[in-house]
Amino acid sequence: MVRNRSHGGLVASVPAARLLAAAIAILLVAACAAPGTVSSPSSTATTTPASPTGSAAQSSAAAPSASAAAAGPTCGTDPLEINAVFETGFPTVPALADEFHKQFPNVTFKVSQDQFANLMTSTPRLLSSDTPPDLIRLPTLISLVKDDLLKNLDDYATAFGWDKWPAAQLVQNRVSTDGTRGSGSLYAMGLNNSLTGVFYNKKLAQQIGMTEPPRTVADFEALLGKAKSAGLLPIMVWNSAKSGGGLAFPLQQLMAAYGPTQPVNEWIFQNKGASIDTPSNLNAAQHLEQWIKSGYFPKDANAIEYTDANARFGKGEGVFMFNGDWQDGAYDKDQPGNVGFFVFPPAEAGGSLAAMSSPLTFGIAKTAKHADCAAFFFNWVATNDKARDINVKGFGSNPGGPPDLAIPPVAAGSVTNDTLAAGAEVAKANGAMDFIANATGSIFAQGWTPELQKMVGGKQDAAGLLKAVQAEYAKELAAGS
């Protein structure tokens, strides 16, 4: 009997990587709760995460002592090495580390990078290992807090004054004692705040008579109709299971247009009793269904991956594309000066603006050796001029931090100008939402994506979509994930 051993791969081969690495900046997976006792995250009691080796999670890391409250801890002057785990595909983060080292030569970074999908499965192991990272990209939050693997950053927040920044920047990184996000102690920091919305091809937009960004959903839908009649593809999108259903972007934007954002955030944060199956969401889903039936999306959407969609949009296929500002650089490169951006309009003229906006979250291991220095790095990224410059040019979005710090300028003609301006508006309107794909560890892969794909294939309708996703959500929460 011959057995070819080269098949049978299991984990994140390939596209899982692209899948999440792509939609990343806002894919914070607020995943499962650990079965059994829920250890109070804000307590300093050391609960040992059960593991075969029984590695103890004693806090050997120096907690930010009261004496450091005044100016916040620093990295000192002795040489030290920060153990950092970053995600591939985002060169801005290592660039920030390099700049930090330039400004503080005693600090070197030992960086290891991996794909987001791999990080999703390996982060818990890394955090509970004998050499835990000082700085690590977090693909998920709730479960890591429940297993007591992350350092509580409240003291740093007070010391550095982060609690004086716009609350919206930190709220998604807070986890309360009952295991829900949105309030409670701070366990992660974002290195920027990304924004999603609608990119458009300026030439094609002109062709269909768009002179300014649409003010209402109806205006937008009218434009879609015009594009279709003109023989253009109205919206480019990716919906392959390999990248995760990109249709979730327009869906959520519609939800925000037709209803309040608070319930959606509550659902994502796993608040008790939250449901995604609401009348206003149904309305939103029905609009999406209409768009699909009207042929506004590519015929082969279910087979288009994230990278292909961007490539095709870059080649001029599609008047509009729902995506996030992390794509700014790529779009600028593909079509210099030809790409614009606007926030998805509200239902009524003058209604409040809302959009998915999420930070690229990083955390510090509970037992990290250089927690103080890592916290200082967080602060530096948001407040140091050079760092903010790198941040804006690399990520294309608001570097966060104190609201009175100026945002570094960007080259004229770059779509980043649009996204930054839009970001400011959304922040003012307090309309930031997390991504509906982040509600649980697998709601995207097992809920949104298959149901959205079915809708494209004509096998699912708006009501069924929401019911199915809510059922999957409930199932996962009940099973403790």
Next chain:
Amino acid sequence: MRIARGELYAGRALLLALMAMTILPFLSVFTTALHPSGTLPNGLDWPADPQWGNFVEAFKVSNMTALLASSVFIVLAVVPVSLVISTMAGFAIGLLRIPGSRLLFLLFVFGLTLPFEGIITPLYYLARSMGILNTRVAIVLPLIGLFMPFAVFWMRAHFVNMPGELSEAARVDGASTWDLFWRIHVPLARAPIASLGILMSIWAWNQFLLALVLVEDPTQRTMAGALGAFQGHYATDIPLLCAGTILILLPTLVLFILFQRHIITALLQGSVKG
């Protein structure tokens, strides 16, 4: 032999069609790899300006030197050891017919039907408790274990067919079991050992899953493991991606073309002998 001409041509046409279908995918990837970086080619068109540099670029970007070294290390660590211990086991089960041979044989054969998914998670925790996690050793040791079913099966198939007179004659001369093994039978088994070695080298090279799960540092994994990281890096750049794919295919492809006679005939001989 009278075979109608029509049949002759039909048969040959079928073969050529199938061969074309088999090769086409490779060709497509190859021609796409030669297109300028950032373009979106389709199909088989040979680019006006072949970008051979893409291969170099792909090599650099995916840190292939480190991966090559890593893969070579893994192959060197896995294959010789596996060859030795599986030959010994095959010898004992197939030739010596030690008590319990039948049972042992079935035990190893059982391993041939195991889906990988069934053991990967515990393997992780096992590696962690052994303290070898995140080292190449974490790939090497399990891989040796995983190769044992096929390798022992293969070597046993050879030894089972060895005539008994050889051993008897040697025993009469006072040979110990080890002598019997090392001096007489191993030299006779050169062909199956060589084929087995080549096969295991290819499989170790293509090993993807273990590398991914057990080794956190991507540069310590295998070449196939690199494919994933590579796609993460070069999202929109299809030609570069294709170049990377070709590079990853190349070693096993070359190995196969060099040794195809060996591989094919011996592989099937072994499976046929059962």
Next chain:
Amino acid sequence: MTPGDRTLALRTPRRISLLRGIRRDALVGWLFVLPALSMYALFVLQPLALTVQYSFYRWDGIGPATWIGLSNYATVLSDPDMRETILNAFRLVVFFSLIPVTLGLIVASVIHRVATGRLGAAARTVLFLPQVMPLVAAGIIWGWLLALTGLVNQFLTAIGLGGVTRAWLGDFDTALPAVGLIGIWVLLGFCIVLLLTGMTKVDAALYESARIDGASWFQELKSITIPSLRYEIGVCLTVTIIAALAAFDIVYVSTAGGPGKSTTVPGIQIYYTAFLERQVGLASALAVALTVLVLVIILPLQRLTRGSDR
């Protein structure tokens, strides 16, 4: 020497030393087996036992684990999604196994009959190529070929079937067959070469006389080839059925289980359950179920097609 003889030999001092000799031989023999057995037991059998153990718990991989008995198995059997994955696995068997074996027989007999020279040798080599590449690569390459603007559709348009074109891997009706096609591409060569080698062991005189009698290609296949190649066919079926039931790489890389759940096979479901949903216990139960399924199918098959007791 039969066991009976051996016991009789126990009586005398000469026989005692013979017994010791035999014992020593057995011991040495076992020492030869020990290294291979240890590695296998440690890194294959032990994890397998652990998987079985995990299947009785609810566990997220990090925190404490809770004993829940057969509850996971109940879920595996009752959850409609999970049942569907098993159905998909069987559907794949048609593509990964039945078609390559059938087509392989046809092609092998064609080569044997009309292309014994260089064409045959070249065909053998070329058709075997897909076996050498990582499955991950095969999935990626075919993913491009099967896209809306890919080679397959270009070819179909060129021969006038433009109306049929679509994104094969994104269409609910064609995704699974498309994945099956990739499997055929990978496995066909293996079957062909295996069967061809088997055919060379068949007495050439049989074929000769059949041809002199004017037997058609099909008659040759039916009366000579298939009966003689029972064992090889068995091997082919076994390997390809295992490939189908345990499929993961190809499916994941080409469709990731979509669209919807139409290509979600047990391997994919196990991955999602273990690593995304963080339900290691449930995933382990599914893995055990998959293993049992494979054995249940393969063992009788082996018995049926075993040429002679080897």
